[in-house]
Amino acid sequence: MLLQTTWFGTFLLDEDRVVHERLFPKDAKALAERLATVEDWKVLDEERELMSLADEVFVTEPRLERAGGRFSTEKPPFLDPARFGFDRTLLHAAMVELAKHQMRKAIRPEDHLRQAVGAVDDLLEQENALVERVREWYGLHFPELAKMVD
Numbered sequence: 001m002l003l004q005t006t007w008f009g010t011f012l013l014d015e016d017r018v019v020h021e022r023l024f025p026k027d028a029k030a031l032a033e034r035l036a037t038v039e040d041w042k043v044l045d046e047e048r049e050l051m052s053l054a055d056e057v058f059v060t061e062p063r064l065e066r067a068g069g070r071f072s073t074e075k076p077p078f079l080d081p082a083r084f085g086f087d088r089t090l091l092h093a094a095m096v097e098l099a100k101h102q103m104r105k106a107i108r109p110e111d112h113l114r115q116a117v118g119a120v121d122d123l124l125e126q127e128n129a130l131v132e133r134v135r136e137w138y139g140l141h142f143p144e145l146a147k148m149v150d
Contacts, residue, residue: 001054003047003069004076005061007035007094008086010046012054016077020053022046023084031090032097039098043067 002013008031009023024031024046037044041063051057051068059069060076081087 001056002058002060002072002074002076003050003064004079005038005044005047005064006079006081007031007091008081008084010044010050011079012050012057013076018079020050021084022050023086026086026090028090028093028097031094032101035094035098036101038063 001019004011004013007024009021011018011022012020024034034044043064043066047064048067051064057069058072058074059065060072060074062071065071081091
């Protein structure tokens with residue numbers, strides 16, 4: 001039997017026939033979590049469960065060899081997501097969620113600190129410019145007050 005994982009589920013195939021399937025939830029965040037797990041070279045619970053159902057399982061992904069699958073160069077059949085009730089808009093939403101997750105993971109705490117310091121510097125620069133303009137305005141319209149401020 002061949003184990004195949006797609007963006008919408010995990011399948012145990014015999015030839016081109018689906019014997020067992022574990023479809024993922026139709027939720028963009030849940031799909032993004034699974035895609036991130038696969039991206040981190042970890043094995044999904046659904047994959048472990050399906051692997052336990054057969055005596056010998058062949059896999060086409062090297063990450064699944066660690067879970068007990070035997071690597072195969074056999075090309076898995078195309079599984080149409082629409083046949084299982086999934087559409088491309090859900091994939092798009094899941095990919096957006098995955099990108100957000102990757103961005104949060106890529107930004108370190110020192111990056112936040114650097115941005116905060118830069119923002120404070122910008123605020124001080126704007127404050128100084130505003131104070132200068134107010135002094136000029138008062139100097140033009142109230143010359144007697146301008147002498148008191150200096």
